[in-house]
Amino acid sequence: MxxxxxxxxxxxxxxxxxxxxxxxxxxxxxxxxxxxxxxxxxxxxxxxxxxxxxxxxxxxxxxxxxxxxxxxxxxxxxxxxxxxxxxxxxxxxxxxxxxxxxxxxxxxNRDSRGITAKAKGKLKEFGLTHSMWGPEIEFFVFDAINIYPSPYGATHSYGGSGYSIESKESPWAKGNASTAIDLKEGYYPSQPKDTLGGLRKDICDDLYRYFGIQVEAEHHEVATSGQSEINFKYGEMTEIADAVVTIKNVVKVKAKKRNKVATFMSKPIFGDNASAMHTHQSIWNNDTNRMYDPNDSVAQLSQEGRYYIGGLLDHASALCAITNPTTNSYKRLVPNFEAPVNVCWGLGNRSAAIRVPMYLKNREKSKRIEYRVPDPTANIYLLEAALLLAGLDGIKNKKDPGDHVEENVYKLSAEKKRELNIGSLPTSLKGALDAFQSDMKFLEDVFTKDFLDAYTELKYKEYHAFAQTPTAWEVSMYTDA
Structure with a gap:
């Protein structure tokens, strides 16, 4: 430095x-x-x-x-x-x-980077020195997004609105015989179907050469039309938050240079998977990972780690206002698209909101939890701070997360979910904001009430503007009503 x-x-x-x-x-x-x-x-x-x-x-x-x-x-x-x-x-x-x-x-007090720094200060109260973070960044790269012609619908003289996506990988593109990727079939394709391997590698080269960001892997993600993911080496809170902001900007700049458009909006394509920002995290006292317990026969997860999970689950609905902060975010949080909708935790279980990775045993350094709810529209500084405070609140109040869920949660009946005490995440930004307003006390000492009130007010305005705007889908569905 x-x-x-x-x-x-x-x-x-x-x-x-x-x-x-x-x-x-x-x-x-x-x-x-x-x-x-x-x-x-x-x-x-x-x-x-x-x-x-x-x-x-x-x-x-x-x-x-x-x-x-x-x-x-x-x-x-x-x-x-x-x-x-x-x-x-x-x-x-x-x-x-x-x-x-x-x-x-x-x-x-509304400096996001300052909120992260303030949240880090809370670690000392729990005998902790630092926390480690590893977000997985997903995004789409399209050849073009065409929005036409107006956001004002039929009330404006332009008279209507809609959008189209152009991508050589999309099933609807012309001349795509060798590059078409069907919906939900984009995970790890090889060339020529994967048309963006060179761009992703150029991005990774620049991230390391110019910014010192060590990339662990890059690949095409599950969705069609250029969905991509970049994984980079985990690190301390502010360092990683700065890195996420940097990565997102480099992706956009590099895509624009190739006459393409990169977007971190969560769900641009109906019927396909959306972009997430799964966030790995662990808490440490110097060289000791306080989430690790070699004597735990189930997951080598400490009691402190379980309480941390309990805090995240307890505040999950309220956290959505920060982890999933757009109206579009809730088009991702639906069943059967590899996105969490149920408030529970599991071991290596990607249908749960929280996953404890189970790749290797007896690895203190890699013991962590993965919060699978966030998407890349989240402000990474606020996201890290809020998740940390929720986890610490769980430790402080010894919040038991209950037993881990082994089943595919998407396939559980409503009755079985009630039996296992599995709740649901909000289904709209308004639902998240309502939950946030009734459960933000655990954030106030760090975020301040002034910040939380300002953030909530602006997000409610965003939701109300969305709720009042007719869409092309509604016009199609209800014209003959």
Missing amino acids: MNSKQVIEKIKEENISFVDFWFVDIFGELHCMGMPSYSLSEDDFNDGLEKLDASSILGFKSVNKSDMILKPDPSTFRILPPDYDPSRKNARIFCDLYEGNRAEETRF
Whole structure:
């Protein structure tokens, strides 16, 4: 990791022309401000940059209290790949956000990166030093997405709306005799059906070469039309959250360079699998994995690990407001598409909301739990913080998760689910927000009530706009009613 002096020296040594300063809004969308490298000094790292009008960022500040400070984190300095700007050499640095016009330094309570840092501080109360995270990032890469012509439907003069997806891999594409992949048949195809292997490898090369992100695997996922997955090496909370933001942006930039469009929306294709962001996690005290117990005959899972699972299950419905934050997210959380809809846990069981991987025995380093509910539209900083706080709440209150479920939960009858005390996740963003409003106390100490209220208000507005908008499907179904 570099300090501010080393960053300035590196900029000169590498002839960096511009430095891009990155931060995300409360929904995880990346924002960027560029500065010529000759304008950057060591003082800017210590004092921060007086460059942010927070009233122009959704969910941040009102216009009468809009001045904020961008404080660069020198440890995140990286040179950007040429695809970002072929004509000059650029670098990027993540920023922390601070309140302006304060005598003392005050971290902005709606800074997602700050919320992650604050959540990490809670680990000490439980005798823990750190937690480890490993999200699996899924996404689609299409040749094109055509949206026409208006989001306003028949009330607008354009008169209607719809969309189409173009992909050489899709069953509906012309001239696709050698590349067509049927719905749900996209897992690990070889060339020529997999048309995106080269792009994924280019992405992985750039992630390692320029950002130091170690990729463990890349592959085509189950859905047709370019669904892909990138797995990368696990790490500490903020490091991994920064990496997820980086990966998503690199994917979009590299796809655009090839005249394609990458999307992290969960379910763009009816009748096919959707994109998830399964999130692996473990809790540690120095070199000791506190989720591991070699004497547990069932899963080598500690009692503390079971309580952690209990916390996640207990708060699962409320967590959906953060882990699955869009109206589209709930088109994924339906049965028979390899997505969890039932609140339970299992050993190597991908039909449960929480899976304890069971690949190898007697491996303390790899003992972890996988939370399978999230999708890649989630703000990764908030996601990690919320999951950690839910798990710690489970440990604090000794929440028993019950017995693990061995059966395929999708095939269980309603009566059997009641017998096993298996609940269901919300079926809409509104359902998630309603659950969130009644169960957010475990987050308030870290997120603050101000943040939670602002987040919830904006997400309700999003849902109500969706609920009032006629869709092409509704017009087709109900015109003759």
